[in-house]
Structure formats: structure tokens, C-alpha cells
Amino acid sequence: MQFAEQLALLDRGLHYGDGLFETMAVVAGRVRLLPRHLHRLVLGAARLAIPLHDVPEIEAALQQAAESMGEGVLKLILTRGSGGRGYAPPERAEPTFFLLRYPQQLPTLTDAKEGIVVRLCNLTLARQPILAGIKHLNRLEYVLARAEWREQDIAEGLLFDSQGELIEAVASNVFLVQAGRLRTPCLDQCGVAGVMRAEVLACAERLGLAAEETRLCLDDVLCADEVFLTNSLHGIRPVRALHGHREWAAGELTQRLQHELWSRL
Numbered sequence: 420m421q422f423a424e425q426l427a428l429l430d431r432g433l434h435y436g437d438g439l440f441e442t443m444a445v446v447a448g449r450v451r452l453l454p455r456h457l458h459r460l461v462l463g464a465a466r467l468a469i470p471l472h473d474v475p476e477i478e479a480a481l482q483q484a485a486e487s488m489g490e491g492v493l494k495l496i497l498t499r500g501s502g503g504r505g506y507a508p509p510e511r512a513e514p515t516f517f518l519l520r521y522p523q524q525l526p527t528l529t530d531a532k533e534g535i536v537v538r539l540c541n542l543t544l545a546r547q548p549i550l551a552g553i554k555h556l557n558r559l560e561y562v563l564a565r566a567e568w569r570e571q572d573i574a575e576g577l578l579f580d581s582q583g584e585l586i587e588a589v590a591s592n593v594f595l596v597q598a599g600r601l602r603t604p605c606l607d608q609c610g611v612a613g614v615m616r617a618e619v620l621a622c623a624e625r626l627g628l629a630a631e632e633t634r635l636c637l638d639d640v641l642c643a644d645e646v647f648l649t650n651s652l653h654g655i656r657p658v659r660a661l662h663g664h665r666e667w668a669a670g671e672l673t674q675r676l677q678h679e680l681w682s683r684l
């Protein structure tokens with residue numbers, strides 16, 4: 420397996436968003452949560468029927484890139500490659516892999532403790548169960564949602580679907596704490612099932628905390644005792660305010676989960 424150095428003009432990733440990606444944190448020369456990233460990639464490839472035979476090779480190549488970078492972000496893009504007639508995929512696709520390296524310092528637990536301000540996005544996500552959960556390359560809804568604000572002090576925007584259900588944030592998953600229970604939206608209709616979301620659910624299980632994937636709406640957010648967001652680069656970020664609606668003090672359960680998570684990342 421080789422990473423492409425250039426993008427072919429006929430690549431289906433460029434034409435149709437026909438592909439997948441993974442954005443991974445690299446710390447101390449290793450990719451954080453690599454098995455979870457690979458698992459989602461394999462799941463996505465199966466959903467899109469993109470042949471993906473060389474997972475151990477991809478894993479080795481990512482590990483090698485992480486070792487040489489030390490700390491930063493790796494972005495793997497996998498497309499169905501070039502060819503086919505219009506939308507019709509080629510009979511024998513030859514996937515293309517791209518790897519982008521962003522050496523940079525990643526947020527620490529101290530950064531993550533500060534808490535963030537989020538807003539409500541006007542854009543609503545369309546439901547499409549076949550694409551729900553996977554990290555495919557079609558991200559226009561998220562581009563438009565992120566274009567809704569420019570204020571530096573607003574870190575994220577909460578996204579709801581066309582039926583008014585809470586789904587996630589623009590580049591994070593969302594958790595609520597209600598009466599000691601951890602609740603996160605079901606992602607069977609739309610949204611990205613984050614690797615950090617899965618890790619937090621596993622952490623909650625280790626700590627013996629009640630956690631559920633369920634249907635949630637804006638009222639649930641407004642009534643929540645604690646709210647936090649997760650993604651692979653930031654881990655857990657407590658929400659200290661929903662702009663124009665509500666503020667939260669630092670939450671005990673969020674802090675417990677942060678410590679448990681960071682002790683293992």
C-alpha cells in the first residue's frame with residue numbers, strides 16, 4: 420500500500436465525495452485510539468462497498484508516520500479511486516490513499532478542563548441511515564453549519580436533524596448528564612460515530628456509570644446538569660455555556676470521566 424502524492428483529476432473523492440477519512444491524534448509517536456479509527460474505516464468501506472483488503476498494511480503505515488512525526492495530527496483519506504461512468508462506480512475499484520501530516524501541539528488535560536462556549540446551529544442534518552455513523556467525505560452540511568459563526572469565543576455548534584433531534588456538534592459528539600446518567604444521541608439516522616465517543620462510553624462502563632444512547636432534543640440540553648463534547652483531538656471538552664441560553668458550572672461527572680480518559684490515552 421502506498422500513499423498517493425498527487426490527486427488525480429478523475430478521482431471520485433473529488434467528484435462525488437466518494438470516500439472516507441480519519442483524523443487522528445498522534446502523541447508520543449503513536450496514533451491514539453488507532454484500533455477504533457481502523458474499525459470505523461473498515462465499517463465505512465463496507466457500507467460504501469469500497470474494497471479494503473490491506474488493513475494491517477494501513478495500520479503499519481500509520482504507525483510509521485506517527486513515529487516520525489512525534490506529535491500532531493494525521494489525516495488519512497481513502498477514496499474509491501478514479502473511473503466509472505458518471506456516478507456508476509467502476510467494477511473493480513482501486514482505492515487511493517492520501518496521508519496528510521500536521522505536526523502541532525495537541526490540547527492537554529489542562530486545556531480541556533477550561534470548558535467551551537457552544538451555540539445552536541440553524542442548519543439541520545438530513546437523515547440518511549446508510550451513511551449514518553461513518554466518516555465519509557461528503558461534509559457540505561458541516562461546512563455550511565461551521566460558516567454560521569465567526570466569533571472566536573464560540574468553539575462549537577450543536578446540530579439537530581430535520582426532526583429536531585439532537586445529533587452532535589459540528590466536529591464533535593455530544594454527551595449530557597441528567598440525574599447522574601450519561602446520555603448521548605443515537606446515531607442511526609445521521610451524524611458521525613466518533614472514536615472518542617466510543618472510548619467515553621467504554622470509560623463510563625469501567626467506572627460503572629449508567630450510560631445510554633437515546634433520542635434527545637433541545638429541552639434535554641437546556642435541562643441537563645452537565646454537557647460535554649468529545650472528539651479525537653480534544654478528548655472531553657466540558658460545555659460551560661450555550662450561547663444566549665444557559666451556563667453550567669464545572670461538572671463532577673465530566674471531571675471524573677476526563678481523568679479516567681486521560682489516564683488511558
Ligand SMILES: Cc1ncc(COP(=O)(O)O)c(C=O)c1O
Pocket residue numbers: 442561587588589590591592610611612613614615616649650651652
Ligand atoms: C461531524 C463530526 N462528528 C463527530 C466527530 C468526532 O469524531 P472522533 O471522536 O472520531 O474525532 C467529528 C470529528 O471530526 C466530526 O467531524
